[in-house]
Amino acid sequence: MTKEEYYQKNKDKIILYQKSYRQEHFEKIKAYLEKNKQKIKERKKSYYQERAQFVLDYKRDKGCSKCGWNKHPEILQFHHTKGDKSFSVGSAIGNKKNEVIKAEMDKCILLCPNCHFLLHLRKTKTPNKLTQPN
Numbered sequence: 001m002t003k004e005e006y007y008q009k010n011k012d013k014i015i016l017y018q019k020s021y022r023q024e025h026f027e028k029i030k031a032y033l034e035k036n037k038q039k040i041k042e043r044k045k046s047y048y049q050e051r052a053q054f055v056l057d058y059k060r061d062k063g064c065s066k067c068g069w070n071k072h073p074e075i076l077q078f079h080h081t082k083g084d085k086s087f088s089v090g091s092a093i094g095n096k097k098n099e100v101i102k103a104e105m106d107k108c109i110l111l112c113p114n115c116h117f118l119l120h121l122r123k124t125k126t127p128n129k130l131t132q133p134n
């Protein structure tokens with residue numbers, strides 16, 4: 001069983017334990033957080049940057065799945081095509097692990113803003129209302 005599977009299986013118990021631990025050691029935790037404020041802030045920032053870089057590299061490697069564009073990978077967008085959407089990739093960067101994010105990214109195709117917009121436009125409008133590209 002992986003750590004993630006263990007967590008999912010025992011989620012309720014773990015959350016309850018964490019809650020009671022926090023209540024019991026409230027003052028101690030508060031003092032620790034206060035004392036290490038700057039360190040914690042920097043660590044969070046570096047985690048975030050490391051994950052953002054991971055997502056960016058993934059985007060650059062793949063490019064837009066329709067037109068191949070990858071000049072500015074930061075604006076490529078994930079479009080869910082396979083399986084259920086568990087979360088949006090952008091919102092997960094701050095709080096989920098790389099392998100969890102990767103699994104979610106693999107459920108998607110990458111699209112540049114143009115192709116993504118067109119795809120949704122085609123879904124909502126009947127084709128004869130769209131201007132056909134020449």
Ligand SMILES: [Zn+2]
Nearest residue numbers: 064067112115
């Ligand atoms: Zn495209």
